[in-house]
Amino acid sequence: MDATTPPRSGTRSRNNPRGQGERLRADIIATATEMLDVLADDQALSMRAVAREIGIAATSVYLHFADRDALVLATLERCHSDIMRAMEAADASAADPAEALRARMLLLGTWAQEHTGLYKVLHESTLNQRVEMRFRRDFKESWVAAVERCVAAGLAPRRDPRETAQDLMAAVHGSVSMRINRCATPWPPFAEQLDRFLTGLVGLRPRG
Template identity: 60%
Template structure:
C-alpha cells in the first residue's frame, strides 16, 4: 500500500489532533518492539501501517527510527514508573516497598521480553544515552537506603547494593527468557532470596 492509500485508509487528523496521532504512533511502536525484540527490525512504514496512516506522517513527528524508539522506550519507562509507584503506595514499611519495587521491575521485564531486550540489549542502547534509565537505579538505591535508615537491614553502601540487586534480577529475567524450558523456581521466591542475601532483609525464619 502506498502512502496516499494509507492516508485514505485512516483519514487526516482534524486540526489540533496531531498530538493524538503522535501518541498513537508511540503506542504502536511499543507494541511492535515488544513483539520484535529488536529495534533494527522495526520500520517506520510498519509503524505507519499499524496506526493506519502514511509513513510520511510518522516522519512529521519523528526524524528517524532512533528518535521514535527512544521516545517509545521513555514512554514505557514512564508507565513502568507509575506501576512501581502504585505498588509502593500499597506497601507498608520500607522493606515491603523495596520488595514491591523489585517484583514490579522483574514482572514487567518478564511480561515484556521484547521491550526488555531493546531497552537493555539493543544496538541503540549502546549508541544512545537513555538518561531515563538512571532513574530506576537511583530510586532503587534510595529504596535500599530507606530500609537502612529505618534499621531494617544492615547499613552499607546503598548504591552498590542496589546495583548488585538490579544485576541479579536482570540476570534472573534474562536467563528465563533465553532458557524458557528450564525448571525455574518462582520468580518471587528468587527475588526474595536476592533481598535476603544482597540487602540483608530478614529471612522468613527470622520474621
C-alpha cells in the same frame, strides 16, 4: 476506551486529522510499543511498517520522529514512565520500606515476563550501544533510594546503598534476562529467587 486513551494500532480518532497533533504522536508510540513487544528487536522496526499499521503516510511519522532511533527511544521512555508510576503506586501501598523494595522488584520481574520483547529492546538492543538513555539513570537512582529507606528504617544493615542497589540490579536483571533467553531451563518461581536476593544482598530478614 475513554477520551484520554490513545487508539490502538490500526485505528485513529476521527477528531485527529491525519498527520497532526499530539494524539497522533501518542498513537504512533502506542503502535511502536506493540510492534516492538512482538519483534523484540529495535532494528526490525520500520517507520513505514508503523505508518502502515496505523493507516497513515510514512511522512506523517517522520513529522513527529526524525528517525527510527528517535521513535524507539520515545517508546522506551514511555515504558519507563509507566513502570515508574507503577512502582510509586507499589511504594504507597506497602507496609514498610522492605515490602516496598520487594514490591518494586517483583513488579519489574512480572512486567518483564509479560513484555519480553520490550524488555529485550530496553536492555539488550543495539540502541543501548548508540544512544545514552538518560531515564535509566533515574531508574537506578530510584533503586538506590529504595535501599536507603530500608537502611534508614533499620530493616537492612548499614552498607553502601549504591553498591547494594547495584548488586541487586545485577541479580534481578540477570535472573530476568536468563528466564527470557533460556526459557527451557526449569527456573524457580521469580518471587522465591527475589526473596533470596533481598536477604543475601540487601540484608533484609527472610520473609515468614
